[in-house]
Amino acid sequence: VTYDLWADAERALAIGDGGRARYQKLASFIHEAVRSGLLRPGDQLPTVRELAARLGVSITTVVSAYSALREDGAVQGEVGRGTFVRGAEPAQRPDAPVTLAPTGAPATWRRRALANVEHRLTRAHPDAVDLMRGSSNSDYLPLPALKRAWTSVARELTADDIQYPISTDPEPELVAQLLARFEGDGIPVDEGDLMVGSSTVQFLSLVTELLRRDRPADWPLTVAVEEPGYQAAMDVLERFGCGLIGMATDEHGVLPSHLRAALEAGATLAVLTPRAANPAGTTWSAERLRELADVVASHPDVLVLEDDYFADGAVSRPGSLLSDQRVAHRIVHVRSFAKVIAPDLRVAAAAVRATLHSALAQVKYLTEGWTSRTSQRVLARVLASGETTDLLGRARAIFADRRAVAEGLLAEGLHAVGGSVQHAHDGLYTWISLPPGSDASIVAEHVARGGYLVAPGEPFFIRPGAGRFLRLNAGSASADEIAAASKAIVQAATGADSRMGSRLTP
Numbered sequence: 001v002t003y004d005l006w007a008d009a010e011r012a013l014a015i016g017d018g019g020r021a022r023y024q025k026l027a028s029f030i031h032e033a034v035r036s037g038l039l040r041p042g043d044q045l046p047t048v049r050e051l052a053a054r055l056g057v058s059i060t061t062v063v064s065a066y067s068a069l070r071e072d073g074a075v076q077g078e079v080g081r082g083t084f085v086r087g088a089e090p091a092q093r094p095d096a097p098v099t100l101a102p103t104g105a106p107a108t109w110r111r112r113a114l115a116n117v118e119h120r121l122t123r124a125h126p127d128a129v130d131l132m133r134g135s136s137n138s139d140y141l142p143l144p145a146l147k148r149a150w151t152s153v154a155r156e157l158t159a160d161d162i163q164y165p166i167s168t169d170p171e172p173e174l175v176a177q178l179l180a181r182f183e184g185d186g187i188p189v190d191e192g193d194l195m196v197g198s199s200t201v202q203f204l205s206l207v208t209e210l211l212r213r214d215r216p217a218d219w220p221l222t223v224a225v226e227e228p229g230y231q232a233a234m235d236v237l238e239r240f241g242c243g244l245i246g247m248a249t250d251e252h253g254v255l256p257s258h259l260r261a262a263l264e265a266g267a268t269l270a271v272l273t274p275r276a277a278n279p280a281g282t283t284w285s286a287e288r289l290r291e292l293a294d295v296v297a298s299h300p301d302v303l304v305l306e307d308d309y310f311a312d313g314a315v316s317r318p319g320s321l322l323s324d325q326r327v328a329h330r331i332v333h334v335r336s337f338a339k340v341i342a343p344d345l346r347v348a349a350a351a352v353r354a355t356l357h358s359a360l361a362q363v364k365y366l367t368e369g370w371t372s373r374t375s376q377r378v379l380a381r382v383l384a385s386g387e388t389t390d391l392l393g394r395a396r397a398i399f400a401d402r403r404a405v406a407e408g409l410l411a412e413g414l415h416a417v418g419g420s421v422q423h424a425h426d427g428l429y430t431w432i433s434l435p436p437g438s439d440a441s442i443v444a445e446h447v448a449r450g451g452y453l454v455a456p457g458e459p460f461f462i463r464p465g466a467g468r469f470l471r472l473n474a475g476s477a478s479a480d481e482i483a484a485a486s487k488a489i490v491q492a493a494t495g496a497d498s499r500m501g502s503r504l505t506p
């Protein structure tokens with residue numbers, strides 16, 4: 001297990017939060033670890049002395065934390081044996097296809113794990129090329145077009161524009177851009193289907209909130225997610241208290257058999273990425289879309305959130321379940337502009353039909369009102385600009401080229417030693433399975449010493465412990481840099497470098 005719970009605890013204690021005592025912070029941290037399944041019933045906690053030394057806190061702090069946890073019933077002390085996590089085993093569904101996380105947990109270990117590795121590696125290797133972040137390189141975000149759009153929108157701003165709106169419908173300027181894009185992607189969307197919000201994550205939260213209100217009997221929800229998959233979506237769902245079922249993917253996206261098994265195991269919501277999936281770059285084929293539609297059609301209560309987060313940076317056109325009449329009324333198709341225009345704009349669009357549209361619009365209105373019309377107009381003008389079209393065209397070609405460079409070198413180098421690289425049809429990422437026995441964090445450390453930062457893949461799974469995967473953001477550097485980084489990964493993973501060999505289990 002590369003995720004180090006107590007290292008995380010140390011950082012949690014270092015964060016100031018309104019003067020809570022250290023022992024209270026430690027107790028809440030352990031509580032959260034138990035609720036999220038990082039610590040399981042029966043697990044033994046370190047002794048007071050060990051933990052105090054590990055965290056650099058006083059013995060009194062640990063004694064007080066353990067005693068608060070005992071009073072809460074989260075742990076129990078057994079004389080002469082130690083302190084153990086209490087509680088029932090989380091409910092397991094034997095028919096679940098891959099992994100089932102326990103329900104009922106505020107858990108953000110994935111975000112923390114990613115942030116921690118990034119922090120540690122960037123601090124130790126400040127000059128290394130960053131291929132670990134999730135976002136696009138700023139060179140491919142349309143900054144000049146954005147500045148011009150803000151200026152022109154600001155110039156036209158009227159007093160009414162900054163008031164409470166009469167209607168929360170999307171801005172007409174943006175509607176025109178969105179409809180053209182959906183049409184270009186072969187996704188049937190009418191003006192009345194459109195909703196505008198701030199982000200994919202917001203729409204995911206709104207759908208979850210809607211199901212919480214409308215289907216109390218299904219609460220806490222079980223949600224089917226791709227595994228490996230988007231870590232922020234898993235974090236958000238777990239924070240809501242949802243249980244997660246992982247579905248494996250191949251180069252064409254989620255396996256239909258895994259979607260079926262997840263729905264049969266009780267999932268009420270499935271989150272699917274049609275193209276350029278994070279982290280594995282998988283993209284639906286026409287056949288996969290049909291197969292997935294068949295599965296969803298046979299489960300009439302299930303909702304699907306389609307996460308089309310990379311749409312305008314993508315080369316593929318996989319379409320949407322919205323094209324299938326049997327299931328179209330149960331799809332929330334989200335198109336985010338965070339990755340390809342600017343994360344900070346905070347504008348995303350969704351296409352949702354009839355009844356689901358009004359229900360979702362109501363939840364949105366009640367939770368946040370509306371989405372800034374000024375931001376919507378800025379996005380519309382950036383999308384309308386020819387400069388943006390050119391930039392995205394160049395970016396798409398570069399991303400494809402860099403993925404091919406990485407994939408070629410990694411496949412060749414890793415195959416002989418039992419590793420592999422997932423073929424990606426689209427997107428920024430290259431997803432690497434290191435040879436059995438490898439430790440991705442050691443490989444990442446070594447590659448960082450060689451000048452490149454790559455992300456250990458552990459946070460893209462439901463549970464910690466997946467220690468032999470790496471995600472490389474191939475879209476964010478030059479071809480030479482991507483080639484050098486790929487070679488450094490191969491070298492570290494094959495143990496050809498003597499400094500590594502001794503630390504890698506063959």
Ligand SMILES: Cc1ncc(COP(=O)(O)O)c(C=O)c1O
Pocket residue numbers: 134135198199200201202230273277278307309336337338339343348
């Ligand atoms: C799979 C996936 N979905 C969505 C997003 C963007 O989310 P948002 O629109 O919430 O910023 C990202 C960004 O990294 C992502 O990787």
